[in-house]
Amino acid sequence: MLTKRIIPCLDIRDRKVTKGVKFQNNVVLGDPVELAARYYNDGCDELVFYDITASSENRRIDIEMVREVASAVRIPFAVGGGISGLNDMHDVLFAGAEKVSVNSLAVRKPDIIKEGAKAFGSQCIVLGMDPVRVNKTEQCPSGYEITIRGFREHTGIDAVQWAKQAEDLGAGEIVVNSVDADGTRIGYEIELTRLIAENVGIPVVASGGAGNPQHLVDVFTQAHADAAIIAGMIHTGEYTIRQIKQELALAGVPVRQEW
């Protein structure tokens, strides 16, 4: 049986892993390669790195870091944030990442999904989206609107319509990061995640709001997420990946327990 994936998310600033709430108050948590290796050994199923730029001033992607991570872990990882086009995708993938995640770039230029899928295969192209809850309107019938640039800008685009469009363009997977839940640690946005999962045929990864193992049980069983991103709950040392997986297994959720 296909197992549900647990994916630690590492937000990178100036080559350090950081954690903030709604993109603010970032605290430094450690070295990305060391943390990646630790979570790999703890049994995470994939990893994702965001905004992996060499420095805040020089917004070039830190390819050397991608190489180091690729040497340190033998599981797939994705890189997102700071991807500016096909060249960046190529460099990141050939440095050893399994996937690239596009978010704001895809909103501005949807064809990047098609071009990326054609050049590297759909399985390499992840659409990241940051929807926020809004009143249901004719323009936004799902009640979730896409934001970009780290939640700073509303786009008027409906989240479900965007997910379907991204699938048609050739995205291999969608990461749904709820703006409302992000960093709150009170649980994933079940309704939003389920809505996206019901409306696309490609895998959906839930993101934002995980605070305890029950939150993962809920998003897998109620929202039908294929994978779940976690961050704060393991970065703080409050839970280990093994503990989370044990609780999922007890709740009847299929997870990989030998590694």
Added chain:
Amino acid sequence: MIAVIDYKAGNLTSVRLAFETLGLNAEITSSSRKILSADHVVFPGVGAARSAMRTLEQLELVDTIKQVFHNGIPFMGICVGLQILLERSEEDDGVDTIGLIPGMVKLFSPADPFDKVPQIGWNSVALRYSHPVFNGISDNSNFYFVHSYYPMPSDNSDILGQTEYAGATFSSVIARNNLVATQFHPEKSGRIGLQLLDNFSKWNGN
């Protein structure tokens, strides 16, 4: 030397890194001469069936692959490198493939809308018998899969491992003589995947 067949269809970085991790000497090559003189040959999985076949034909590697098999060189296919060893794929409205193993490659068609295509993630492999390439690896271990199509060999004796997804039980490992081929990616399957690649590097093909 382990030759990793490079058919210019995609990214072989993770295959290269996996062998580096094991301290094994793997050369990524399109040279028929080098491939046929290697001790072990890996045929990795990249791209789609039609474009893979096209580039293999352009590089004149189809016969090389058949010779590797017939010469008894330990030979491992991965993902699309398994699929195109069969006779035909449903991909791109139907593609004739190399045909070393009788059978077809089919598209997942899940009845449950929450069974997504592609299958992405870790799934278990049930072994039908023991094989040197799986030495020290428990039955029903999890490996990393990324695929929309799955192999259906017509001869049951070619099936070494089986996996269930989207209502189908498919052959996730095929083995015949000196050939072993996996639908999953051992190079992305953590310590257990490395164990499998290490076993392969020590296997004499019998």
